[in-house]
Amino acid sequence: MEEASLGENSALLQRAKRSWVWNQFFVLEEYTGLEPLYIGKLHSDMDKGDGSIKYILTGEGAGTTFTIDDSTGDIHAIQRLDREVKAQYILRAQARNRLTDRPLEPESEFIVKIQDINDNEPRFLDGPYQATVPEMSKIGTSVIQLTATDADDPTYGNSARVVYSILEGQPYFSVDAKTGVVRVSLADMDRETRENYTVVIQAKDMGGQLGGLAGTTTINITLSDINDNPPMFDQRLYQMSIPESAPVGSVVGRIWAKDRDIGVNAEMKYSIIDGDGRDTFDISTDPTNLFGIITVKKPLNFENKPSYTLKVEGANTHLDPAFRHRGPFKDVTIVHVSIEDVDEPPQFDLPAYYVELPEDAEIGTMVKTVSARDPDAANNTVRYSIDRSSDPDKYFYIEITSGSLMTVRSLDREEVGWHNITILAMEMNNPTQIASVSVAVRVLDVNDNPPSLMHYLEAYVCENAKAGQLIQTVTAVDPDEPLGGQHFYYSLAPEAVNNPNFTLKDNQDNTAWILTRRGGWSQQDQTVFYLPIFISDGEQPVQSSTSTLTIRVCSCDQEGNVMSCNAEAYSLPASLSRGALIAILACIFVLLVMILLMLSLRTHRKKPYLCDEEENVHENIVRYDDEGGGEEDTEAFDIAAMWNPREAHHHLGKMRQDMLPEIESLIKARSRCCSRVFVSSVAGFNLFLCSTCSIYMFC
Structure with a gap:
């Protein structure tokens, strides 16, 4: 470290010299001793050994992981070190005057490196594994590749060098020691014999040497199916039966060509390839594509044919390319179908009958002879009858044993032109067996009506x-x-x-x-x-x-x-339609009612009866110019006679006296009409219409 001579004012740095005494620090991980682990020693050449220098340690882990003796500079680890957690620590050291706490050296940085030991075994992070390989695979076929990881330092020693080996699963599978690739090691493995295998793989570090750590994993290997097995019927001969009354589409039975393969490799297609029932029966595959369903294709009849034989083939619908050289996988079986006899109703020789008969045919004429028989082997006696709902008026009779249809009433084409008769046939021994047939009788015209x-x-x-x-x-x-x-x-x-x-x-x-x-x-x-x-x-x-x-x-x-x-009843000419006649009569009736109302209204008895020139009569049947009859026509205007001529006199006799002046006034008004038009005859009286005042009158 650097050394400096300081004056009293400590302002001038006279000499600089690195005076640290230490080497690079290395320490093994995973120390487990009871005492702190000695790492190394920091020492300054300024240290005279008199205790005046104090060593300071800062940086990563200082005070928590590492400690320093401030007097001697010894560094210890006070916690367990793990390289896989942290491989190195960067620390800083400084020497200070213990009394003044002034730095004697500039702060210096150093590194403590954690040296690796083989303390981690290889691990298979994705295990256990699932793998699939086709059955019958060749030796060396790759199944799966495994990779084990080792947390130790791969750059230091052999702690992270992994070697693979198989502990369980021989002789069926093997593993490459370096790559971890699992391969098939036994040929012709058959899924139908054994489908699942458990393989245990070991990964060992230290290159597999003694003392290395190891980890294992499991692989569950399944052999996938290929179509390597032909189908086979579980029976060489099937016996089936069905009643003759079974309708078309009825199921006769089910057959199964078993296949040791599974999935699409076991799917079947069935067909009838021979036999006398090829046109009578049909076969199809059920929704699972495994079973063959035999059904009725045509109506059955025990009396015509009591049994059938079918030759049925079952073949795989999918073929594995590796086995295509073998040809299609298929098998053949025989199906014998017995027809059960059922008591059937009688059968007529025709589905319907048609007869033409003149309307002047005598009573007892034979119309037609119908014939029905029991189709069963018993051939029971048949009796005939007529469904009376089809002949409610009983024109016909049928002989119960012979089936002869005869007339029992005279026919009239103008009354009934067609007779649709239903004939019933019933078995004597089983009255519930009844058949019916329609006999259409057309009645032919005979010239029996005069014009x-x-x-x-x-x-x-x-x-x-x-x-x-x-x-x-x-x-x-x-x-x-x-x-x-x-x-x-x-x-x-x-x-x-x-x-x-x-x-x-x-x-x-x-x-x-x-x-x-x-x-x-x-x-x-x-x-x-x-x-x-x-x-x-x-x-x-x-x-x-x-x-x-x-x-x-x-x-x-x-x-x-x-x-x-003349005064007798007269029919209107043909040129006048019935509708027009009805309309005229309706108008007459309405007018008569209006006249009665007019007579009953006393408040109007003094009003004069004026002719309405605007009214127009369209149905002028007969016209003639004739002056009114004056007083001679008074008796003609008899209101009671309009309704009931027989009671005319009696009715007039009872008429209220206060109405007579009104009637006389009306009669006088009518007598002043200039012309009359004949309309019709009603109840023995001639009805006329005054063309001037539009009043109807009888005479």
Whole structure:
């Protein structure tokens, strides 16, 4: 260390000289003695041994790990040192005057190095280990590489030089002493024989020499599967059975070609490669891809074939490339399927029957003979009956033993054109076994209905009609439906052939014209004529009828429009639709009700009845100009007669006296109407409409 001669003022440094006496300090780790471990000694050449110098130690671990004797400079370790925790300490030392505490030397730094000893064994930090290697691997196949770590100083001695060895797992596996690579050391290890192995590996330091420390770890090695085993059925012959009533898709049974391999290497595909049941049964693989499921492909029949034989093959779906040279792994077995007899219902010889029968067939006519038999080997007797819900009116009867279907009522095509009958067949020995079949009977048309005039049987002739004038076109209807269509023939009935008034012309199109033979018609001479018309059809046997056409004589205008007819009931012309007639009658009814209300309202009895010129009547059937009848029409305006002519007089007799002036006033108002229009006949009275004041009246 440096030495300085100081004057009284200590201001001048006269001489500098390093005067420390010490060597570099080294100390072994892991000292376990009872006394503090001596590290070394600090000494200054200025120290005369008189105790005037005091040594000071600072830096890493000073006072806690290291101490110094301030008089002698001896350094000791007072704690256990571990190189793996801290390999060196940097300390600083200084010499001071004990009395003045003035530094005699500049502070100096030194290092205490901890020397390594072999106090740490090798460790496998990631153990225990799991490893997998394919079965049948070749010798030398790498399984896993292990690495052991040693906390000792690798740069000092052999404390950290590790050597690997196998303690357990021979002769199946070995380990490389330097690299720690574990390899297969036995050929043809079979997973199916042994799948799991436990291997213990040791790592020893000091290069494996005696006295070195060692650590061990365990490796659990599993042999992974490869497809090295073919499948094999556990039976050479399978016996199965199923009832003949089993529906398509029913499971017959299950087979299994066992494979010592696992996973995808054991997955199977099954197929029927031969046998007389190839078209009747099918086979598929279950969701686990291990079992074969045999199912029904077509309906079974014990009586037709009581048993089947199937040749089934099971083959692996995956093949290991290393064993591809062996070809596909597969096996074959035989499956014998027995069909169990089941008591089945009778079977008809046809799925349905169709019959055509003329409607004039006599009662007791045989319609059809149905036939059913018991399909079972017992061949039980079958009895027949009709399901009455299909023949509620009991047109037919079936003979219980023969199955002959007969009529028991007359048929009418116009009433019922089709009969759909359900026939039941039942086994005598087992009434629960019932079958049914449908018999469709079409009733054929026979010309058994005569034609007749359709629509209106009334017509009119105008008083001014001339000879040869068309007064009506008639048509006929016939409920029969001949194949070639209807064809009607018209003529006057024999008693009217020489009729001087009218004649008939057949138009050969299923219509006929009624023509006048003369002119000069008058209601005063005769108001009604009756013309019998003979109609026949063209089918065999020919049907005919006579219909009477009523012809009324009417007063018409120059255009041929009816103005008035006789007082008897008159049918509206065909040109007026039924809807229009209903509308007219509804209006009449409403007007009658309004008139009754008007009569019942006393507050209005003094008001005059005025004609409403704005009202318009659209259904003017017959028009004629005629002045009101005056007092002669008073009796015609009988409100009670509108509803019930038989009680007209009685009703008027009971009418309130205070209403008579109103009625008389209404009658007088009506008599002033200038013209009337004939509407219709109701309850024996003619209904007219005043075209001026729009009031309806009867007469």
